[in-house]
Amino acid sequence: MQENANLSVLIVDPNQGMRGSLQNMLNQSGISKVESAINASMAIKQLGKRAYDIILCEYDLGGPSGDGQDGQQLLEDLRHHRLITASTIFIMLTSEGVYDKVVSAAELTPTDYVLKPFTVEMLSSRIKRALERRTGLLPVWQLAAQGKPVDAIRACTTAAIASPRYALDFLRLKAELHVSVGEHAQAGSIYRDVLAERPLGWAELGLARTMVAQGQVEEARDTLEQLVQANPRLMAAYDLLARCHEKLGATQDAQKVLEDAVSISPHMVRRLRKLGEVALENGDALAAEKSFKQVVSKARYSEFRNPEDHVNLVKALVTRGDVQGASGVIRDLERSMRGSAEVDACKAYSSALLHEKMGNGSAAVAELQMAASAARTSNALSSNLRIGLAEACLEHQMDEQASNVMMTVMHDVSSPVSVDEAMGVFVRAGRPDLADGMGAQLRAQAQILLGVADEKRNMGDVRGAVQTLLEALHMAPGNLQVMVAVAGGILRQVNELGWDHTLSEVAAEQIERLRAMDPHHPRLAALTEEFQQAKRKYGISA
Structure with a gap:
């Protein structure tokens, strides 16, 4: 002992x-x-x-x-x-x-x-x-954990020989490590080799994930549909299958898959939240209400509660005409979560939705003003909530507030919303002039950030320079000067500080976009060769 x-x-x-x-x-x-x-x-x-x-x-x-x-x-x-x-x-x-x-x-x-x-x-x-x-x-x-995935992959091979009882564990780890560096084809080969020996749910699920990563969404969907039939309690397969349906535009099928999963395993908060979001998108307010009620209830005692769950529940209740229920949810939000700009924004936005439903236009505008103001000082709000808030502002001719809210989305490097998608919010609202104004403002800010990145690099802050360049790319994704600067900055960091798969993928994407937009660009050949040299240096497969 x-x-x-x-x-x-x-x-x-x-x-x-x-x-x-x-x-x-x-x-x-x-x-x-x-x-x-x-x-x-x-x-x-x-x-x-x-x-x-x-x-x-x-x-x-x-x-x-x-x-x-x-x-x-x-x-x-x-x-x-x-x-x-x-x-x-x-x-x-x-x-x-x-x-x-x-x-x-x-x-x-x-x-x-x-x-x-x-x-x-x-x-x-x-x-x-x-x-x-x-x-x-x-x-x-x-x-x-030390950021040495290539060494870890090699270690899996030798460790499996030394500890054969964990051979399957090492194969699984090896495949996951290949995925972590973007080598989805190699991971897929491992999963196929495992499946050739015996049918294992985790290997089939892993194979489906590599298919999705390589854009083979229909093949992944077919694989997953067979997998959930053979392994009806392999819950992660349902989540990935729902994602495949969403990618293919079949949101009703995605909702059905998530409902099946929740009926089997009803306690996973993130799955319930996803089901509620998909149901809202499908216009199924009853299903959305049911899901978000459970999310709010189950997350009540979590240290990581999300006030946006209350907003989505209010949306579902308002859509169904349950004004009293929506009012109760807002009171619960105010009573149980306080003290942050995120909560203030969610409470004001929820109240605006309720006032709008009750026909209190002036009260709705006042709440939207407070929500937009709080959103500008909160880093925790999702892009989806910000877009919904901006759209609500546009409906009330609150142009400045809508633009300010959308600008916070574009300043968030982690946001999945592209510039074109952000502009689409204004175009759909019949305000292309606002889209043009935001585009000009973003391009000007991107140029300023290029200068800031140069200063950081000259001071030896390579990582800081790359983060600033990524902010510029988020604001001006089609700008050739920004694309070249991002690719070059990332390759400089990789060569000096070690391989970073996520950043390297960004560099590769910028090089290929540059090739498509300007195949004779004077920096294209040098960037391409520098990227290949970095991959050879760190033993990354082509």
Whole structure:
């Protein structure tokens, strides 16, 4: 048991007696570094301060009162917000007899789950098994965490020979690492080799993901439809299948797939949110209301609540004419979440929607003014909410507010909204003049940013220069000068600081766009050769 002495464990359980019993069991197994949390909120705060080797988490965290997140929702938050790493051992403890809850937990891939009641020997054996697997995979995880995916890929091959019992784990890791550096074809070959030996759901799902990444969306859809028939509880397959339907313009099919998934595993908050969004897009306000009510309820005790869920619920209720229900949701938002520009914007926007439905135009305008003002100072609002807010402003001839809100979208480098899509908001509203004005303003700002990037580069801040160049690209994506500067800046960073797959993809895209727009550009050949040299330097496949 001496090997367990340095392990740190976090017990997450609302029951004092169970926490004491678990600590006693761990002590008998030679583990003395044990801390406890009584609910998900406390666990998240503790994990924000330090890491633990093992987390023992009770599924039913609500306890007798039934309030608080459950273990599945906690695990969802921990993985999504990267509060735990791949090497963290997460063991779910449950006495639940309801199978769909077990499925919900299992789809988020805890290391293991243990059904109560259990003995010291049983818990010790599960921890030992998890530790052995972690020891085998840890060298690869460490290389990946250090930003050395190519080395990690090589390590998978040698480690699989040294630890054949984890051969499948290493193949899976290797494929995921190929995906992380954009080598989707190589990942697909690994998945196909695995499937040639035996049908495994994760390999079929991985293969479908590589298809989507390579633009083979119809083939991926067909593969996934067969996969969910053969593995009806492989929940991630439903999510990807819904995405395929969306990409193909079949949003009704996407909604149906998500509804099927929710009927099997009803506790995944992000899936419920996606279902609500798709239902709203399809004009199915009843389904959207049902989904967002569940999202608001399930996320109530999360440390990562999103006030936009309340906005979407108000949209659904207003569409259905339920003014009283929408008013109650706004009061709940005001009562339960305060103190941020994001919440202020969501409350004002929701109130504007309600006033509009009730025919109070002047009150709606006043709320939209407050929402637009708050949106300018919040970095947390989604692009979709900002676009909806801008469209609402345009409906009330609030040109300045609409332009200001859309400008915040264009200043957000992480926003998926392109310049053309942003301009489309004004064009659809019959205001191409506003689109032209915004375009001119963005081009001028992009030129200023090019100068700022030059200053940062001259001062040795290579990363800062690239981030500034990406801001310029977001504002002026078709500008040749910006495209050349972005490609060159990224290649300079890669050569000086190491391979970065995400940035390298951006550089490759700019080089190809430059080739399409101006095949005789004087910088094209040099950029192309520099990019190939960087790939050879870091062993990246062509």
